[in-house]
Every structure is written in C-alpha cells, then in structure tokens.
Amino acid sequence: MNCLVTGGAGFIGSHLTEALIADGHSVSVIDDLSTGSLQNLTSVKNHPAFSLIQGNMLNAPELPALVQQSDVIFHLAAAVGVELVVHDPIRTITTNVFGTERVLSLASQYGKRILIASTSEVYGKSDKIPFHETDDLLIGSPKHSRWSYACSKLLDEFMLMAHVRSHALPGTVVRFFNTVGPRQTGRYGMVIPRFVSAALQGQPLRVYGSGGQTRCFCHVFDTVRALRVVAQTPSACGEILNIGNTESITIYNLAKRIISRLGSSSEIEMIPYEQAYEVGFEDMIHRSPCCEKILNLCGWQAEIPLNTILDDVAAYLRQKL
C-alpha cells in the first residue's frame, strides 16, 4: 500500500511512518518541520520505501500528486500544543483549517481513504466522564485563544463529514486523547515530557492550576496500532472514533508518581493558570475517553500502562539530556 503521512516528521507521525514501513508499505511524508524534526525520521530516511517532501501542506505544489499516488492518507500535520496555540492562535487556525481543507479536497477529488487527526479538546468544558463520540460539545469563548485549537479541529471534523456526505469520501475522524511517548517534546506544553525532564534534572515539576484536573495517557505505540487498524476497517468510514487509554490520573498525582518512579529529588511547584498561559485561561477538568466504539468496530483497545509510558519517556529523555 502507498501511504501518505502529513506531519510525518512529528511525534506521532514519525512512529506511524516507521510502523507502516515495518509492515511492508511505502510511505511519503510531507512536513514543514515547524514542530517536527528530521531526527525523528533517522531510522527510515534511507529506506527505499520512504520519501520526504519538506514543505508546507498549505501551498506545497507536490501535494496533489502525493495524494493521487496514495492508497491511504493519514492527515496528522497541524499546529499542536496548548502553549503554541495560546501564543500563536492565527497560525493555529490557518494551519489546521486551510491545511486540512486542502488535503481533504484532494482526497475527495481522487476518492482516497483518509484518516484525520482530531483531539479530545473538541469535548471542551464538558464535565461528563467518559466522553462519547456522540456527546454534545461545550467549547469556550473566542476571547480565550486556547479554544481556537478545539474549534479549528472541530471544523476539520465537519469538513470531513461534509465530504463523506457529498462525495462519499472514505474518511474517518480519530480523536486522540493525550498521546505520549518517546520523541514528544515538552516545548509546547506537553505535560509528561515536561515533568519527566524536570524530574531527571532535579528541577521543580510545575503543576498548573489546582492539580486536580485528570487526564488519561495513551502510549504512542498504542495510538499507532489504532491508526493502522482503523485504516484497514471499511466500516470505520464516515465515523468518529475516540483513541485513548482509559486509565485516569490527576496531574498532581502524576507529578508525584514521576518523582517517586524516577527516584528524583525534585519538588512540586503549583503555578496559577494565568501565570502559565494567559489571564482567564480555562482548562478541561476531566478528560477521559469511552473507547467502546473503536473496540466494537476495529477490535482495538489501549494496552500499555502509564508506568511503562513513564519509563519509555524517561529512557528517551535520559539519552537526550
């Protein structure tokens, strides 16, 4: 199979690219290296089944041919990360809306199987536990730029569904819930690499807000396995699927767990949201996926526990530091 991975030099995209090549597929990657890096692709860069276009999906002239030649498209390229989104909302909206619009239109034109990456952020401020794909969504005000990420991804979802209805596009929306693992960078506010890196260096682990907010963390290997299974499941076309782990932990307890697991001397420092992000910053209190739909449709569920995730991230960051 010929696969196109947009954002393939990024954290999830590079693991997916490696896995697809290991499965015997050919993979083309398009990436502008804004948050991704060539280093992530070291293991595949000389493989005959791999090719890379270093370019912006918004205007790269190669994109139509790449889409035309592919059997399946994994659309992962996006502006990602709460810090990046809060500080550069225009880039977030432009990349996530117009980039996806371009990729989807081409996929529709050539009738290609496509998966687009969405996010648990679209559930917004809902306090439901867990989140189901059919839930109503509760997005905050446009005065708070953090919601621009959720809104841009939600518009992508609506766009995909419109192409499914109007052009019978074989497309699926996948909503990732906090995917983590080696290669994820803490630079844009991702909590586990940030905490593990601080713990390894004996620096304080900065917990934003009360620390009582809960999250579920999914190993990138589980996420990549889900993407490969969903792509091969025809009945997943036209569907929205949560992809995540159901093991939940508060951010404060996560910080404590990391300190004890790594035998670190670090302390926990509580930081108000206004100081970490922007005045009036609104967080999601709980974020827990219901994964019954993907289990029933594709037979997938997350398998890798949080402790293994922490060990893998620590091993990766130890090497980097």
Ligand SMILES: NC(=O)c1ccc[n+]([C@@H]2O[C@H](COP(=O)([O-])OP(=O)(O)OC[C@H]3O[C@@H](n4cnc5c(N)ncnc54)[C@H](O)[C@@H]3O)[C@@H](O)[C@H]2O)c1
């Ligand atoms: N990691 C998570 O927990 C998580 C959660 C929810 C959703 N997602 C989604 O999964 C996808 C992958 O996220 P990730 O965590 O690997 O982030 P990432 O930042 O590592 O990957 C995104 C990639 O897209 C590339 N990119 C950005 N703008 C581009 C453009 N205009 N043209 C070409 N390439 C561009 C970046 O260079 C990067 O390599 C994103 O769509 C993100 O919204 C991730």
